[in-house]
Amino acid sequence: MDNAMIVEARGMNHWFGTGEARKQVLFDINLSLPRGSFTVLMGPSGSGKTTVLTLLGCLRGVQDGSVRLMGHELLGAGDAELAALRQRLGFIFQSHNLHESLTAMQNVIMGVQVRPGVTDDLARRAAAQALGLLGLSDRLDYLPANLSGGQKQRVAVARALVGNPAMVFADEPTAALDKDSAADVVDLLKRLGAARGTTTLLVTHDNRILDRADRILTLEDGRIVTSMDDT
Amino acid sequence: MNRLLQWLFGRLPIGWLQLTHKRGRFFAALSGVAFANVLVFVQLGIMNSMATATLRPYTFFNADIMISAADANALAEGGNVARQWMLQAFADPDVIAGTGLFIANAPLNRGDTDISLTTFGVDPGQPGFIAPQIAGDIGLLQVQDVAILDRLARGISKDEAAAIRPQTPLSFETQTRTLTALTTFAGGGGFGGDGYMFVSDQTFLSLFTSRSSSAPDHILLRLRPGADVAAVVDRLRGLISDTTLRIRSYGDAAQEDLRHQQTKRPTGIIFGFGVLIGVLVGLVIVYQVLSADVADHLREYATFKAMGYGPGFFLGIVVEEALVLGILGFLPGLAVGTAILTLMGKATSLPLAMTTGMAVTVFLGTVLFSVLSGVIATRRLAAADPADLF
Numbered sequence: 001m002d003n004a005m006i007v008e009a010r011g012m013n014h015w016f017g018t019g020e021a022r023k024q025v026l027f028d029i030n031l032s033l034p035r036g037s038f039t040v041l042m043g044p045s046g047s048g049k050t051t052v053l054t055l056l057g058c059l060r061g062v063q064d065g066s067v068r069l070m071g072h073e074l075l076g077a078g079d080a081e082l083a084a085l086r087q088r089l090g091f092i093f094q095s096h097n098l099h100e101s102l103t104a105m106q107n108v109i110m111g112v113q114v115r116p117g118v119t120d121d122l123a124r125r126a127a128a129q130a131l132g133l134l135g136l137s138d139r140l141d142y143l144p145a146n147l148s149g150g151q152k153q154r155v156a157v158a159r160a161l162v163g164n165p166a167m168v169f170a171d172e173p174t175a176a177l178d179k180d181s182a183a184d185v186v187d188l189l190k191r192l193g194a195a196r197g198t199t200t201l202l203v204t205h206d207n208r209i210l211d212r213a214d215r216i217l218t219l220e221d222g223r224i225v226t227s228m229d230d231t
Numbered sequence: 232m233n234r235l236l237q238w239l240f241g242r243l244p245i246g247w248l249q250l251t252h253k254r255g256r257f258f259a260a261l262s263g264v265a266f267a268n269v270l271v272f273v274q275l276g277i278m279n280s281m282a283t284a285t286l287r288p289y290t291f292f293n294a295d296i297m298i299s300a301a302d303a304n305a306l307a308e309g310g311n312v313a314r315q316w317m318l319q320a321f322a323d324p325d326v327i328a329g330t331g332l333f334i335a336n337a338p339l340n341r342g343d344t345d346i347s348l349t350t351f352g353v354d355p356g357q358p359g360f361i362a363p364q365i366a367g368d369i370g371l372l373q374v375q376d377v378a379i380l381d382r383l384a385r386g387i388s389k390d391e392a393a394a395i396r397p398q399t400p401l402s403f404e405t406q407t408r409t410l411t412a413l414t415t416f417a418g419g420g421g422f423g424g425d426g427y428m429f430v431s432d433q434t435f436l437s438l439f440t441s442r443s444s445s446a447p448d449h450i451l452l453r454l455r456p457g458a459d460v461a462a463v464v465d466r467l468r469g470l471i472s473d474t475t476l477r478i479r480s481y482g483d484a485a486q487e488d489l490r491h492q493q494t495k496r497p498t499g500i501i502f503g504f505g506v507l508i509g510v511l512v513g514l515v516i517v518y519q520v521l522s523a524d525v526a527d528h529l530r531e532y533a534t535f536k537a538m539g540y541g542p543g544f545f546l547g548i549v550v551e552e553a554l555v556l557g558i559l560g561f562l563p564g565l566a567v568g569t570a571i572l573t574l575m576g577k578a579t580s581l582p583l584a585m586t587t588g589m590a591v592t593v594f595l596g597t598v599l600f601s602v603l604s605g606v607i608a609t610r611r612l613a614a615a616d617p618a619d620l621f
Contacts, residue, residue: 087539
């Protein structure tokens with residue numbers, strides 16, 4: 001394994017269903033993501049982007065091939081091992097998935113409190129700092145219902161980054177945002193990620209954000225068809 | 232509250248925040264738990280009242296051993312006992328005194344209402360068999376047709392009872408005879424009668440002419456100080472040739488009467504089921520609330536799962552919610568339950584009241600069953616698959 005790579009997938013295949021209904025959705029996926037890189041994974045609906053994201057993000061078990069994440073082989077890893085690895089990752093969802101009864105501050109605290117040994121005071125300070133970096137210092141005690149769509153997604157970004165994760169997985173984070181808000185969120189994600197050395201894998205259909213990517217992978221029918229570096 | 236719970240759980244009090252986020256639903260849930268508590272309190276109150284009422288007449292007497300007929304499951308139930316067995320019991324060296332106790336219900340017309348008093352016919356020459364609070368007056372019964380009335384009986388007003396003294400007696404008719412109450416004692420209404428009355432055995436036999444002086448309802452025995460009651464009971468069972476008789480220590484007789492009332496009589500069984508139904512209603516209410524809450528927040532829970540939170544964290548949230556519902560629902564349940572029992576006690580003269588034991592039992596039961604409901608509700612969390620979020 002190349003230490004410069006945070007993710008290395010070799011010959012990854014994946015199926016859904018069983019018996020007659022079993023259908024292969026990923027075919028011989030090979031990819032490597034360098035530490036600190038900002039990678040965009042593109043492709044039409046049903047091409048397998050989200051499946052790749054959930055497999056690399058330890059949200060599903062790897063069925064075939066080899067996937068190494070932060071030096072850990074995911075093939076054969078148990079639920080507890082996957083959950084422990086996820087504590088070192090950050091996730092951003094299309095619909096922000098903030099907890100409706102928690103304030104912005106409390107939602108972000110949840111992103112760091114999952115780590116063992118994090119004190120209440122440290123979690124609060126980290127959450128306030130993360131929200132401050134995202135321009136939400138004056139919205140700490142707001143419930144999600146009282147925030148705009150862009151503000152909610154920025155809280156979600158803060159929640160994903162607050163624990164200084166090794167890697168962030170983002171699934172269509174700009175889909176529900178207007179052009180300005182979308183650019184704003186992606187810029188913040190890239191800037192803060194770069195400052196913290198965080199690797200980002202972002203799944204999107206949104207062509208507006210391609211110019212921010214270090215690398216663009218295109219998936220079609222479960223296969224990586226193009227891989228472009230900006231260098 | 233937030234800070235207290237945060238300190239208690241060592242994390243954000245997510246359960247509390249979730250519950251209080253929708254206040255209308257939260258108060259409805261608390262009302263449900265409180266309602267179940269009230270159900271249990273009322274049924275427990277009635278059961279306790281039955282126990283108190285059952286055991287109360289036993290406190291009027293002072294005996295070590297009671298001999299009763301085979302079918303005498305309760306103090307005022309069953310056949311008679313031949314007095315000859317009392318004489319036979321005296322053959323045991325530890326038996327120092329014995330007396331016959333007659334019991335029957337006497338109807339009493341109190342103007343608009345008819346009441347029924349459980350009437351004890353006792354030997355006024357044997358005050359040692361009567362509890363100290365009554366024994367001092369028992370000599371008054373030497374006079375024929377004199378009675379000691381229960382001042383707490385239903386149908387006898389407080390003022391009326393307070394006025395009863397040897398100088399200002401109360402005369403009343405029962406069983407076609409006129410009795411004169413010279414004084415009172417503190418009894419109280421029960422499930423078998425509206426109160427109690429003491430008369431002499433001779434007055435009793437005048438009131439109930441079909442009864443015979445040679446066949447009281449029970450025989451009470453007193454033993455010499457320091458005697459082993461259980462050993463004497465065993466000896467008497469061998470000594471008395473009628474093996475169908477129930478020869479028991481006085482305490483055992485009271486407890487057997489109580490068990491009979493609670494497990495064999497319809498009222499006891501119904502009240503027992505009432506408690507069970509209250510518990511089940513509470514369990515279902517808390518389970519429904521928690522289960523619906525888990526279902527409402529599956530997406531959030533899936534998000535937390537994606538972030539790496541484990542099963543213990545989710546169980547903690549649901550148990551936290553269960554504790555909040557159980558504890559906060561208990562308090563209004565306690566207040567309303569106390570008020571209802573007090574009102575019912577006043578209306579019926581039954582010994583209905585909230586006791587510390589009841590409150591503690593119901594509180595612990597509420598918390599326990601709430602947590603149990605919460606643990607069951609967490610099964611739904613298995614449906615929260617973080618991979619479905621994408």
